[in-house]
Amino acid sequence: MTKEVGFYFTVPSAEKVPDEYDDTVHEMNDFCRNIAKQLGETDFTRKQSLQQLREWIAKHPHIKRCRTDAPFLLRFLRTKKYSFINTAKTLESYLTAKSKHREWFNNLDIDDPPIADLVNASYLFPLPRLDSEGRAVFFSCSSGFNPNKNTIISAIKTICMMGEIYYETQEISCAGCVWIFDMENIDMNVLGMLTIQDIRTLADIVNTAAAARIRELHFINTPAVSRAIANLVLQLMSEKIRNRVFCHSSLEDLHSKVDKSMLPKEFGGEIPASEMAANYKVLCKKMRKRLLGLDELEIELTSNQNDIWTNGSGKLDDGAIGSFRKLQVD
Incomplete structure (x- = not known):
C-alpha cells in the first residue's frame, strides 16, 4: 500500500442516470x-x-x-x-x-485463487511511497509468474486490478504512475502463451482505452528473446508511450532513474518484495467490493x-x- 494516497472504498452506482450525481472527492494537496x-x-x-x-x-x-x-x-x-x-x-x-x-477485465477479485496466487508470489505490488514527482510506482517481479501454474489471463487481470485501484485517486489521476518490470524469467514458455492477436488487441486497448497517466515504463533483466518481442510490441504502441520506455542493462542503470531506497530489497532497496506484496494484499481486500462493482x-x-x-x-x-x-x- 502506497503512503500519501487517498483511496476510495465505497461502491459507486453504475446507473448511467442516478437519482443524484456523486461529486465526493478527497481534498487535493x-x-x-x-x-x-x-x-x-x-x-x-x-x-x-x-x-x-x-x-x-x-x-x-x-x-x-x-x-x-x-x-x-x-x-x-x-x-x-x-x-x-x-x-x-x-x-x-x-x-x-x-x-x-x-x-x-472483469472479476478483479483478490479472493479469486489465480489472482491471489500471483499477489502472494509478489508478481505485482506498489512501492511503499510516492516518488519525488508524486507518482505511484508499481513493480512486477517475473519470479512471481510460473508458466506451469499461472496464466496470461490472470497476469492481465492482476495488472488491471492495480490500475483500477490507483488510477482514480486524486494523487495518481494528477501525477500519474511509473511501472517497473523485472523480465529475468520471461522466456518463450511465457511469451508463447500470447498470440499475435492477443498482442495486437492489448496494444490497441492500451493506446485507446487506458485512462491512465503512465509517465514511465522501465524494464530490467530483459533476455534477448524478450527484447525482440518487445521491439515488435513497441511498433504497435503510440509514440507517446514509446518515448517513455526505458530498458536497463543493469541494476545500477535502473538506480540512476528510480530512487534505489524505494525498490524491493532484492533490487537494492530496503523492504523485501514479499512484505510489500503482503501490504498490497490488505489493500486489495479493502477494495474488493468496489472492484467487483x-x-x-x-x-x-x-x-x-x-x-x-x-x-x-x-x-x-x-x-x-x-x-x-x-x-x-x-
Missing part, C-alpha cells in the same frame, strides 16, 4: 492542485466538464450502465487534459474493452465496435509478423 491546473483543470472547468460528460453518458444510445461519480470521470478528463472529445472516445473505448474482453459497467457492442476490437487499429507489417512466427518456432 497543493502539489496535486498545481498539476491539475497544468492539465487544464479549474473549479469551473471541472464542474462544467463533469456535467457535459454525464449528459453525454445519459444520451449515449449504446451505454447501458456506467459509473458517473466524480473520481471515475476525473480519471478520464485528467488523462485527456480536459479535451471533451478525446475523453468521450477513451471512455467509450474503455467500456467497449470491458464488454468485449470480460475474461481480461466495475463488472456492472456495460456498453452494447455494435458491429463497428466488434470490428475495432477484433482486428485492432495497430498494425504489424508482414516482416514483423514473420519474425514473431520465426521466434515461436525457434
Whole structure:
C-alpha cells in the first residue's frame, strides 16, 4: 500500500442516470492542485466538464450502465487534459474493452485463487511511497509468474486490478504512475502463451482505452528473446508511450532513474518484495467490493465496435509478423 494516497472504498452506482450525481472527492494537496491546473483543470472547468460528460453518458444510445461519480470521470478528463472529445472516445473505448474482453477485465477479485496466487508470489505490488514527482510506482517481479501454474489471463487481470485501484485517486489521476518490470524469467514458455492477436488487441486497448497517466515504463533483466518481442510490441504502441520506455542493462542503470531506497530489497532497496506484496494484499481486500462493482459497467457492442476490437487499429507489417512466427518456432 502506497503512503500519501487517498483511496476510495465505497461502491459507486453504475446507473448511467442516478437519482443524484456523486461529486465526493478527497481534498487535493497543493502539489496535486498545481498539476491539475497544468492539465487544464479549474473549479469551473471541472464542474462544467463533469456535467457535459454525464449528459453525454445519459444520451449515449449504446451505454447501458456506467459509473458517473466524480473520481471515475476525473480519471478520464485528467488523462485527456480536459479535451471533451478525446475523453468521450477513451471512455467509450474503455467500456467497449470491458464488454468485449470480460475474461481480461472483469472479476478483479483478490479472493479469486489465480489472482491471489500471483499477489502472494509478489508478481505485482506498489512501492511503499510516492516518488519525488508524486507518482505511484508499481513493480512486477517475473519470479512471481510460473508458466506451469499461472496464466496470461490472470497476469492481465492482476495488472488491471492495480490500475483500477490507483488510477482514480486524486494523487495518481494528477501525477500519474511509473511501472517497473523485472523480465529475468520471461522466456518463450511465457511469451508463447500470447498470440499475435492477443498482442495486437492489448496494444490497441492500451493506446485507446487506458485512462491512465503512465509517465514511465522501465524494464530490467530483459533476455534477448524478450527484447525482440518487445521491439515488435513497441511498433504497435503510440509514440507517446514509446518515448517513455526505458530498458536497463543493469541494476545500477535502473538506480540512476528510480530512487534505489524505494525498490524491493532484492533490487537494492530496503523492504523485501514479499512484505510489500503482503501490504498490497490488505489493500486489495479493502477494495474488493468496489472492484467487483466495475463488472456492472456495460456498453452494447455494435458491429463497428466488434470490428475495432477484433482486428485492432495497430498494425504489424508482414516482416514483423514473420519474425514473431520465426521466434515461436525457434
